[in-house]
Amino acid sequence: QKEVEQNSGPLSVPEGAIASLNCTYSDRGSQSFFWYRQYSGKSPELIMSIYSNGDKEDGRFTAQLNKASQYVSLLIRDSQPSDSATYLCAASTGGFKTIFGAGTRLFVKA
Amino acid sequence: DAGVIQSPRHEVTEMGQEVTLRCKPISGHNSLFWYRQTMMRGLELLIYFNNNVPIDDSGMPEDRFSAKMPNASFSTLKIQPSEPRDSAVYFCASSPRDRGMNTEAFFGQGTRLTVV
Numbered sequence: 482q483k484e485v486e487q488n489s490g491p492l493s494v495p496e497g498a499i500a501s502l503n504c505t506y507s508d509r510g511s512q513s514f515f516w517y518r519q520y521s522g523k524s525p526e527l528i529m530s531i532y533s534n535g536d537k538e539d540g541r542f543t544a545q546l547n548k549a550s551q552y553v554s555l556l557i558r559d560s561q562p563s564d565s566a567t568y569l570c571a572a573s574t575g576g577f578k579t580i581f582g583a584g585t586r587l588f589v590k591a
Numbered sequence: 592d593a594g595v596i597q598s599p600r601h602e603v604t605e606m607g608q609e610v611t612l613r614c615k616p617i618s619g620h621n622s623l624f625w626y627r628q629t630m631m632r633g634l635e636l637l638i639y640f641n642n643n644v645p646i647d648d649s650g651m652p653e654d655r656f657s658a659k660m661p662n663a664s665f666s667t668l669k670i671q672p673s674e675p676r677d678s679a680v681y682f683c684a685s686s687p688r689d690r691g692m693n694t695e696a697f698f699g700q701g702t703r704l705t706v707v
Contacts, residue, residue, distance in 0.1 A: 515695065524682060524698040525634070569634060571696075578647060579624065579686070579696055583633035 484508055485572050487582035495590050500557040502585050504570030507551065513573040514546055516555045518566045519584065525569055529555065560589045595699035597683050603705045609671040612702045615664055616685030624696060625658055625668050626682040634682070640666065673706045680704070 485506050494500045502516075513532055517525035529544040531537045531553070537544045543556040553572075557564055567586050573579040596615040604610055616623050625637040638648040640660045648658070655674070660666040670677055680703050684696040 513694065524701050526698070527695045530695060578636065578639065580636060581626070581634040 484580045485570055485582035487568075487570050487585045489583055490586040491588050492585055493588045493590060494560050496560060496562060498560050498589075500560045500564065500587055500589070502555040502557075502568050502570075502587070504553045504555075504582055505551055506553065506570075506572040506580075508572065508574055508580075509548075509551065510574045511551075511572040513579075514544070514553045515571040515573070515579075516542075516544060516553075517569040517571060517581075518564075519569060520566045525581075528568075557587075560587075562589050562591045565589045595683055595685050595697050597681075597699035597702050599702060600700060601703045601705075603707065604673055606674055606706055607672040608706075609669065610673045610677075610704060610706075612668040612681050612683075612704070614666045614668070614683030614699060616666070616683070617697055618664065620685035620687050620697070621663075622686040622696075623660060623666050624684045624686070625666070626684065627679045628682060628701075629679045637668070670704075673704075675706045678705050 487504050516529045518528050519525045529542055531544040531546045534546050534548055541558045545554045565588050567584040569584045570582040571579050598613045622641050624639045626634050628634045637650045638658045643660045658668045680701045682698050682701045684698045686696040
C-alpha cells in the first residue's frame, strides 16, 4: 500500500466550477499535510498546509482534514484555466519524513 | 532569498559515468530532502537530512546512489555508475522545522538527468 494515495485523474471541470481533489494516507502518525501544485516542467509549489482536523480556507482554496478517516481534500472554487496542473498531496510525520502522492491532473476547460 | 538552488539544470551523460547533482538549501532551513520524479513512479523521497545528518536513506534505490551534506549550505547526490533507468528529474527541497513538525518544503528548479 502506498503511503499517500491520490486518484491520478485526469479530472476535468468547466471554468467556474468547483474542483474537488482527494487524498488518503496510511501513517496515523502523520501530523502535517500539504497540497502542492505543479505545472508541467516546473517544480512543485505549496498551495495549502493543514495541521488540525476541519477546514482551512485561503482565497479560492479550501483544505479539509479528517484524521480519523485519514483523509485530506482540496476544493478549488471558481476554477480557472490557469488552475490546470497536477496537484500533489503530501503528508509528514514528526520524524521529518514528507511523502508525496502520485498527483492528480486537473484540467479546467474554458 | 534566492530559494533552493540546484545545479546543473540539465545533465546528459553516458551510461557508466559518474553524475553529481548539487543543492544549496535556503539559509536557515534545517531539513533537506532529495526527491526523484518520473512519470511512472511520481515524486519519490530518496533521502533526507536534518541539521546536516542523514536521517533516512531507505528511499535510495541502490548502492550506486549516495548523498552527502557536509555543511548547512550544501548537499550532493551522486550516482556512480549511472544507468539509463536513472533518467528522471531530481529535486532538492529544504524546510524549516517549527514546534517539532515539518512545515512547507521549498523546491529547487530540479535537475533533468538523461543517461544514454
